[in-house]
Each structure stands twice: as structure tokens, then as C-alpha cells.
Amino acid sequence: MKTTLNTSDKVAVPVIIALSIAVPVIVLVLMLLPERYNIFGAEAITFPLFHGILNFLTAVLLIIGYFFMSVQKYIQHRNTMIAAFGLSVIFLVSYVLSKISNEPVPYGGEGMFRYVYFFILITHIVLSGIIVPLVLFTMYRGLKGEYEKHAKIARWTFPIWLYVAVTGVLVFLFMMPYY
Template sequence: MKAFLKNSDRVAIPVIIGLSIAVPVIVFVLMLLPERYNFLGTDTITFPLFHALLNFGTAMLLILGYFFMSIQNYVMHRNTMITAFGLSVIFLISYVISKISNEPVPYGGEGILRYVYFFILISHIVLSAIIVPLVLFTMYRGLSGEYDKHAAIARWTFPIWLYVAITGVLVFLFMMPYY
């Protein structure tokens, strides 16, 4: 093993770490905004529905990408995973805009569903922060041709990313009556 970083690592790793810190901090700060600016004029449900569709699409692409990897169709695996990443980037940009635009909507459910909802929501939020560096490192290692490193990190990235995508849809379904 080399004792020094490759030239591309010297740029990519600090960028990945920076984004991995900046993204959750930006989202957290936006949650605390005293005022919202609905500059797009959207209804309350517009962004959550769009986000659920993006999460559903991401989950389907992740499963499809896993399938392509399992049958060793690495070109289709790469293309599918890049598309899943693209949907996640669109989600993130849209999510930031939604936090600027709309007030948070409280969950109104009661009983056992309330506990189930908050378990799903809290695990979704925590893993959403964790998934940012995992996805970025996995993508970087795969696209830079470091397939052993890519496979090692993808073993963790795939199930967490899939869980985050699926629970994103579930959060929407739980919240749908309250939008």
C-alpha cells in the first residue's frame, strides 16, 4: 500500500469530506429558518410528493444496479448507479428549496403508528447524513477504477442508501393525510 495519496485523492477526499459536512449542516440550518420564502408558489404537498417519487425511483434504480452487478454487467451497473446518484442530487437540491419554501408540517397520527412513524423518521434522518459520504466515496472509487475499494464500501453503502430511499417514501405516506 502506498504511503501517499494519489493526486486525484488529494482533491477528491477533501471535497467529499467538505460536502459530507456541508450538506447536513445546510439542511439543519434551513430547518431553523424563522421565515419561509415560497418563491415558486408551490402547494404544501408538491415538494413531498416530488421527493417521494425521487426516492421511489432511486430505490428501484439501486435494486436494478445491484442486479446488474450480480450478473456482472458492469456497464449497466455503472449507468444505473450514476442515474440513482443523479436522482439523489435532484432530491437534495429540491429538498433544500422545499425547506426554504414551506413550513414543516407536524405529524398528526396517534397511538402505535406515531411510534412507528418517529422510528422510521429518526432512522431516516440519521442515515441520510451518513449516506452522503458513503455514496460520494463509493461513486468516486468506482468511477476512478478502484474496484476493490469500491466493492468494500458499496457493501455498506447499498443497504443504507436503499433504506434511506425506501423510508423516504414511507415518511411521505405517513405524512400524506397532513399536507
């Protein structure tokens, strides 16, 4: 069976793919900046605290959105997931600004905490790159009313997005003493 892209897919799919490549590349480039420009004069903890709060709220919204979907409250599910997406976009913009503004802070923990921290951090970073296209495609399919495709991809998106949000909070908690 041959599948063809409809008109909106011919625009949306390349845009989603481009964003999915551009976002991690931009973050990587900004992390490697030789010089920082503290645009807002923010203290080192300001951005990470804000990011921790955004990740926490995103995780809460994801769980609420899942609940609404499970009880077939689809309008509330849609609105909650759009809010979670909005918080993620705010996080991404703020994260980019933080990479421009502040030097990276090394983790100072030792022993078993160090291994746990780096496991959480590495899985968080890898899945953060993977979640961008998953969220974008899931949102696109849901908002287009392609609920079967939406549900199929959401089965993967939800647990990965929730993991990224929760581990974002954990990374902040691990790093908090070093800011």
C-alpha cells in the same frame, strides 16, 4: 504498510469530506429558518410528493443496479448507479428548496403509528447524514476504476442508501394526510 494519497485523491477526498459536512449543516440551518419564502408558490404537498417519487425511483434504480452488478453487467451497473446518484442530487436540491419554501408540517398520527413513524423518521434522518460520504466515496472509487475499494465500501453504501430511499417513501406516505 503506509498508504499515500494520489494526486486526484488529494483533491477529491477533501471535497467529499467538505460536502459531507456542508450538506447536513445546510439542511439543518434551513430547517431552522424563522421565515419561509415560497419561491415557486407551490402547495404544501408538491415538494413532498416529488421527493416521494424521487426516493421511489432511486430505490428501484438501486435494486436494478445491484442486479446488474450481481450478473456482472458492469457498464449497466455503472450507468444505473449514476442515474440513482443523479436522482439523489435532484432530491437534495429540491429538498433544500422545499425547506426554504414551506413551513414544517407536524405529524398528526396517534398510537402505534406515531411510534412507528418516528422510528422510521429518526433512522431515516440519521442515515441520510451518513449516506452522503458513503455515496460520494463509493461513486468516486467506482468511477476511478478502484474496484476493490469500491466493492468494500459499496457493501455498506448499498443497504444504507436503499434504506434511506425506501424510508423516504414511507415518511411521505405517513405524512400525506397532513399536507
